[in-house]
Amino acid sequence: MTAGHASQTSLLRELEPTVEANLGRHLEVAKEWFPHEYVPWSEGTNFGGVLGGKAWEPDQSRLSDVARTSLVLNLLTEDNLPSYHHEIATMFGRDGAWGTWVHRWTAEEGRHGTAIRDYLLTTRAVDPVALERARMNHMSTGFASDYGDSVLHSIAYVSFQELATRVAHRNTGRFSADLVCEQLLARIAQDENLHMVFYRNLLGAAFDLVPSLAMRAVADVAATFQMPGAGMENFGRKSVQIAMAGIYDLRIHHDEVLTPILRNLKVLDRAGLTADGEQARDELGVYLAELDTAADRFTERRAAAHERASRH
Ligand SMILES: [Fe+2]
Numbered sequence: 001m002t003a004g005h006a007s008q009t010s011l012l013r014e015l016e017p018t019v020e021a022n023l024g025r026h027l028e029v030a031k032e033w034f035p036h037e038y039v040p041w042s043e044g045t046n047f048g049g050v051l052g053g054k055a056w057e058p059d060q061s062r063l064s065d066v067a068r069t070s071l072v073l074n075l076l077t078e079d080n081l082p083s084y085h086h087e088i089a090t091m092f093g094r095d096g097a098w099g100t101w102v103h104r105w106t107a108e109e110g111r112h113g114t115a116i117r118d119y120l121l122t123t124r125a126v127d128p129v130a131l132e133r134a135r136m137n138h139m140s141t142g143f144a145s146d147y148g149d150s151v152l153h154s155i156a157y158v159s160f161q162e163l164a165t166r167v168a169h170r171n172t173g174r175f176s177a178d179l180v181c182e183q184l185l186a187r188i189a190q191d192e193n194l195h196m197v198f199y200r201n202l203l204g205a206a207f208d209l210v211p212s213l214a215m216r217a218v219a220d221v222a223a224t225f226q227m228p229g230a231g232m233e234n235f236g237r238k239s240v241q242i243a244m245a246g247i248y249d250l251r252i253h254h255d256e257v258l259t260p261i262l263r264n265l266k267v268l269d270r271a272g273l274t275a276d277g278e279q280a281r282d283e284l285g286v287y288l289a290e291l292d293t294a295a296d297r298f299t300e301r302r303a304a305a306h307e308r309a310s311r312h
């Protein structure tokens with residue numbers, strides 16, 4: 001059950017003061033930074049092709065196979081920004097505080113893909129031809145929200161998604177074992193964190209305004225959550241590799257993404273709900289318990305697989 005079109009519009013209007021307050025807060029705490037400072041330009045050389053430089057070879061990369069997979073996945077996810085912008089501009093509008101946020105968010109997100117690409121190409125970490133083909137392929141597919149025109153579902157989704165992206169960047173940086181990469185991804189992760197805080201505060205305001213509808217949205221989104229890059233070619237295989245490496249797995253998703261947001265907003269303690277609100281809260285509780293069990297099972301299977309591998 002979602003609110004109809006007229007109530008979507010009135011919901012956006014009722015949330016606008018919160019958007020304005022949190023936009024102000026965001027602009028105060030977000031520190032200006034310069035992606036070019038994070039890229040080791042002196043390591044760069046021309047590539048083969050138009051400039052007749054050195055062709056790319058796999059042994060030029062100092063990163064492991066899994067680190068490269070994770071970086072490319074994160075980069076392609078960032079690359080789809082025009083689709084994300086389209087989705088949120090259509091949903092939230094381009095006027096008033098909502099519009100200012102939509103454009104500011106897009107501008108901040110815009111530096112993530114360029115900075116990661118600059119790093120990867122300068123350090124020759126990945127095959128530049130394969131990367132460009134993957135970008136063309138992925139962006140040609142685009143991204144569409146799974147939640148139609150529901151404002152509340154969208155706010156719930158981006159709250160979890162920004163935190164998931166933060167954790168994925170930070171852990172990819174650590175896993176890379178390359179200080180330059182880690183520094184860059186840690187900086188990008190700080191941006192994602194402020195985006196998460198913005199949307200989480202908005203979700204909190206939605207819980208105060210329409211608790212049962214917000215609960216329904218959160219329960220639906222938690223149970224169906226997919227990473228924004230899920231439409232990417234070979235996403236399944238890549239995400240298994242990333243989970244096996246401990247960069248992003250069910251345990252992390254449960255403990256470091258869903259739980260902190262739900263706890264911060266005291267979602268499971270909300271009272272005064274309608275029958276559907278109560279049911280949504282129960283569904284959410286059941287889903288979290290199942291996810292917790294699945295996370296344990298995965299962690300055990302992974303430990304056993306690593307154990308087997310170390311005996312060979
Ligand atoms: Fe980003």
Ligand SMILES: [Fe+2]
Pocket residue numbers: 109162165192195
């Ligand atoms: Fe983001």
